[in-house]
Amino acid sequence: MTWLITGGAGYIGAHVAHTMTAAGEPVAVLDDLSSGDPARLPSRVPLVTGDTADPALLKRVLADHQVTGVIHLAARKQVPESVAHPTRYYRENVGALATLLEAAAEAGVRRFLFSSSAAVYGTPDVALVTEDTPCAPVNPYGETKLAGEWLVRAAGRAHGMATTCLRYFNVAGAAAPELADTGVFNIVPMVFDRLTRGEAPRIFGDDYPTPDGTCVRDYIHVADLAEAHLAAARRLAAPDTAGDLTVNIGRGEGVSVRELVTLIGEVTGDRRPAVVEGRRPGDAPRAVASAALAGRELGWTASRGVREMVGSAWRGWLLHQGAAR
Known part of the structure; x- marks a missing residue:
């Protein structure tokens, strides 16, 4: 079976492409x-360079590469941008998904893996x-991901597709320096960027009801996340797989923002407060x-820790900073 990875040249998508390919799974990227x-x-x-909102292109790609399963990662994902441009987010994250699902159904694709959040x-x-925790997104980005899940499940039921939605927690790290995140949108590269410019890291709020007053988050190494995609894809490809599954992808361990910033200081050697x-x-x-559900249903658990995430991300940051000079 051949998997089409939309957004496969991005930070997460490229990790998925490498992991799938190394495991012997044929893939194509849009x-x-x-x-x-x-x-x-x-x-x-x-x-293939093109837009998932282009039905003619999708029809051609699905046929040319004999696609039997789709891993859909292509989306806009910046929360502040979604607040400023909600219609753009709904159009690109939900509208394009609808176009892709229609094309996949017409092409006879029966496996669909959706990147949620x-x-x-x-x-x-x-x-x-847990996956049963009530969903109540507070920004248009989160709304489009929830609407995307609804759409994927509905299309799956209507067209006999087996579907899986993976809800990522906070992604960091790099499997290799050249695959590192080059954007400055998530906390780890944001701190790197501040340190590189000789500025102190920022913490937004230290009066939360947590042990040190800063927000607590679950950080997942991007290589672990890519392996979760491989496990989910193989589950979907099994002959007896049907219906839909929604799974959290995280480590199940909390790290506070202050703890993370302190660790970044240790790894980089720049310990400014x-x-x-x-x-x-x-x-x-x-x-x-x-x-827990990912362990039971996918046979997957994260194996990499936060220090490894920060160290690998820092090596990638230095590589890309050097290339930019």
């Missing part, structure tokens, strides 16, 4: 390269977030996954 980089992909993986939970008030600023709207005091 990416508009708005944030992807062809250099990230294994040399033998075919890349812990943002669907909003600000959960629980020690561990963080400055504390006001809380950001919508930040939950604690968001840590229960990863």
